[in-house]
Amino acid sequence: MIGFELPPELRWPPEALQAIATELPATLSCRIAGAQRERVAVLKALADARPDRLLLVCHGPSSPDRGTARFLREAQSHCMHTGLLLAGAMHDTDAARWRDWLAASDLGSVSLLADADTARAWMEATQ
Amino acid sequence: MSDLSVHAPAPSNGAIQIAVVGHTNAGKTSLLRTLTRRASFGEVSDRAGTTRHVEAIDLRVDGAPAVRFFDTPGLEDSVALWDYLQALDAPSRLDAVRLFLQGPEARASFEQEAKVVRKMLDVDAAFYVIDCREPVLPKHRCEIEILASCARPVMPVLNFVRDAASREAEWQAALAASGLHAQARFDAVAPFVGSELQLYQDLATLLPALRARLRGIAEHLQREAAARRQSACRAIADLLVRLCALRRGVPDDVYADEARRRQAVHDFQQLAFGYVRATADALLQIHGFRDDDAVLAQLPWQDGRWASDLFHPETLRQAGKRLGVGAAVGASIGVAADLAVAGVSLGAGAALGGAIGGIASQGWRQFGGKLLNRIRGVHELTLDNELLFLVAMQLLGLTRALDQRGHAALGTLVQGLGGNSAMDQPLKRIVHLLQPARSHPEWETPKRDSATRQRLVDAAAAQLDPLAITLAP
Numbered sequence: 001m002i003g004f005e006l007p008p009e010l011r012w013p014p015e016a017l018q019a020i021a022t023e024l025p026a027t028l029s030c031r032i033a034g035a036q037r038e039r040v041a042v043l044k045a046l047a048d049a050r051p052d053r054l055l056l057v058c059h060g061p062s063s064p065d066r067g068t069a070r071f072l073r074e075a076q077s078h079c080m081h082t083g084l085l086l087a088g089a090m091h092d093t094d095a096a097r098w099r100d101w102l103a104a105s106d107l108g109s110v111s112l113l114a115d116a117d118t119a120r121a122w123m124e125a126t127q
Numbered sequence: 128m129s130d131l132s133v134h135a136p137a138p139s140n141g142a143i144q145i146a147v148v149g150h151t152n153a154g155k156t157s158l159l160r161t162l163t164r165r166a167s168f169g170e171v172s173d174r175a176g177t178t179r180h181v182e183a184i185d186l187r188v189d190g191a192p193a194v195r196f197f198d199t200p201g202l203e204d205s206v207a208l209w210d211y212l213q214a215l216d217a218p219s220r221l222d223a224v225r226l227f228l229q230g231p232e233a234r235a236s237f238e239q240e241a242k243v244v245r246k247m248l249d250v251d252a253a254f255y256v257i258d259c260r261e262p263v264l265p266k267h268r269c270e271i272e273i274l275a276s277c278a279r280p281v282m283p284v285l286n287f288v289r290d291a292a293s294r295e296a297e298w299q300a301a302l303a304a305s306g307l308h309a310q311a312r313f314d315a316v317a318p319f320v321g322s323e324l325q326l327y328q329d330l331a332t333l334l335p336a337l338r339a340r341l342r343g344i345a346e347h348l349q350r351e352a353a354a355r356r357q358s359a360c361r362a363i364a365d366l367l368v369r370l371c372a373l374r375r376g377v378p379d380d381v382y383a384d385e386a387r388r389r390q391a392v393h394d395f396q397q398l399a400f401g402y403v404r405a406t407a408d409a410l411l412q413i414h415g416f417r418d419d420d421a422v423l424a425q426l427p428w429q430d431g432r433w434a435s436d437l438f439h440p441e442t443l444r445q446a447g448k449r450l451g452v453g454a455a456v457g458a459s460i461g462v463a464a465d466l467a468v469a470g471v472s473l474g475a476g477a478a479l480g481g482a483i484g485g486i487a488s489q490g491w492r493q494f495g496g497k498l499l500n501r502i503r504g505v506h507e508l509t510l511d512n513e514l515l516f517l518v519a520m521q522l523l524g525l526t527r528a529l530d531q532r533g534h535a536a537l538g539t540l541v542q543g544l545g546g547n548s549a550m551d552q553p554l555k556r557i558v559h560l561l562q563p564a565r566s567h568p569e570w571e572t573p574k575r576d577s578a579t580r581q582r583l584v585d586a587a588a589a590q591l592d593p594l595a596i597t598l599a600p
Contacts, residue, residue, distance in 0.1 A: 005266065008262060033265050034206060034266055035206070035265035036206050036207070036209070036210045039206065059262075062261060063150075063151050063201075065151050065204070066203035067203055067206050067266055070207055070236075089292070100174065101174075
């Protein structure tokens with residue numbers, strides 16, 4: 001479970017996902033602001049752990065970009081399933097923008113999860 | 128830094144060249160629409176990465192391009208690019224940038240960034256547009272580093288500063304920490320008074336050699352704003368004269384039949400409203416908006432709402448109160464109290480009511496012709512002063528809103544009767560001034576113009592002008 005480029009005031013992990021982070025010792029949970037060395041370190045950890053599921057949590061009101069796509073693509077290569085959860089004070093059009101972007105960036109296999117509860121159910125599905 | 132002279136900006140007919148750069152969706156295209164008053168420039172969308180290529184747009188002064196702006200694609204992958212640039216074996220940051228542009232990555236995964244960086248090396252300065260609502264993240268710091276490596280003056284433009292989610296202070300601190308102390312605040316969607324002039328003044332601090340030319344541009348923009356305001360006031364004044372002169376006869380048989388009479392009143396309101404709407408469209412054009420622009424579909428006069436608001440009895444009652452014509456304008460006098468005829472004086476009933484109302488309102492209404500027509504058995508429709516007051520107030524509001532509004536977006540522009548009672552007295556004087564038009568039905572059409580009509584339009588426009596100036600808060 002990785003928080004990526006989130007505003008500093010957002011709590012980590014999101015409330016509905018706190019149980020997963022604490023109760024399931026196998027879960028790797030961290031947030032990164034997105035500096036190169038952080039990206040490298042997290043990608044290395046993913047390559048070592050090769051998790052079944054990766055949940056990436058991004059800031060919904062921000063515009064998705066190719067930097068995020070690059071990170072997501074590399075992270076995805078180390079995991080069986082990848083989900084994306086949007087956090088922050090969302091506007092109506094935010095989810096659609098990210099969905100379109102996933103499709104346009106050849107990241108169609110990433111599941112866009114509607115909310116934290118859905119994300120939790122998705123995470124627990126194989127635990 | 129290595130020799131800048133090698134990379135002196137290419138001449139472009141003397142225009143100052145400015146690259147507009149920034150993260151994806153920071154509002155680069157919106158800023159350019161607003162600065163050039165071209166609502167149709169580029170594509171503005173919520174979608175990620177809407178601008179794909181570098182596009183040029185000129186700000187012209189007296190027919191010649193004074194500033195050539197380059198809209199650029201968003202910097203989207205700055206973390207990886209900055210990492211790549213740092214790894215290159217180059218004597219300086221600028222050399223690393225040049226090396227990158229000659230290498231294979233500039234045509235591969237960093238193709239979009241390469242377009243931005245290549246343009247950066249070619250311009251006098253760059254506007255670095257920032258969406259202040261975004262948290263300051265490593266990717267933005269990498270953008271700043273990359274831009275700084277291009278060795279061109281960079282002016283950060285803080286966009287969306289008035290948004291509730293603005294993190295302006297965080298951004299100011301981050302930019303200052305990177306040596307970018309000169310910063311401009313500019314809301315591309317709803318620019319504040321004077322912010323455009325301030326932008327050029329701030330730019331002059333970065334480009335001292337171009338100071339005189341930038342001052343010339345600022346002065347030109349001020350002259351243009353004054354000219355737009357004068358054209359707008361003339362258009363409003365002409366409309367007011369036309370509405371004041373407007374009258375239509377109603378034959379006895381139509382007057383006697385309630386349904387037909389109502390229809391006649393309705394048609395008359397629509398006729399008047401058509402003139403109002405045409406003037407609103409003219410105001411849009413004067414301010415560089417196109418009336419067929421898709422965003423204008425949201426404007427209130429596209430769906431009939433404005434017409435019903437304008438002729439709404441309550442709105443007019445309030446206008447009457449502010450105009451000070453006495454509480455009883457029409458209201459206690461039969462026909463005019465009919466909800467369907469709000470804003471319109473009708474025939475014999477109104478002539479009677481008008482006579483009473485006229486006394487109450489210090490003889491504003493002219494009844495000579497009307498009484499004569501009554502004797503002849505003809506009833507007439509004319510527009511009440513409340514309506515003139517309301518139209519003047521709303522179109523002045525529209526003018527000020529257009530003057531203020533960025534060319535990137537339009538919301539609801541026409542304000543109802545509200546606030547600003549400071550305008551009541553000047554507007555009352557203007558409505559007074561217009562009254563001679565009531566005895567000139569031929570003044571409805573500017574075609575049959577006369578010097579007297581012209582003088583009245585000029586006088587009204589001159590009185591409207593100070594009311595159209597947008598004041599800084």
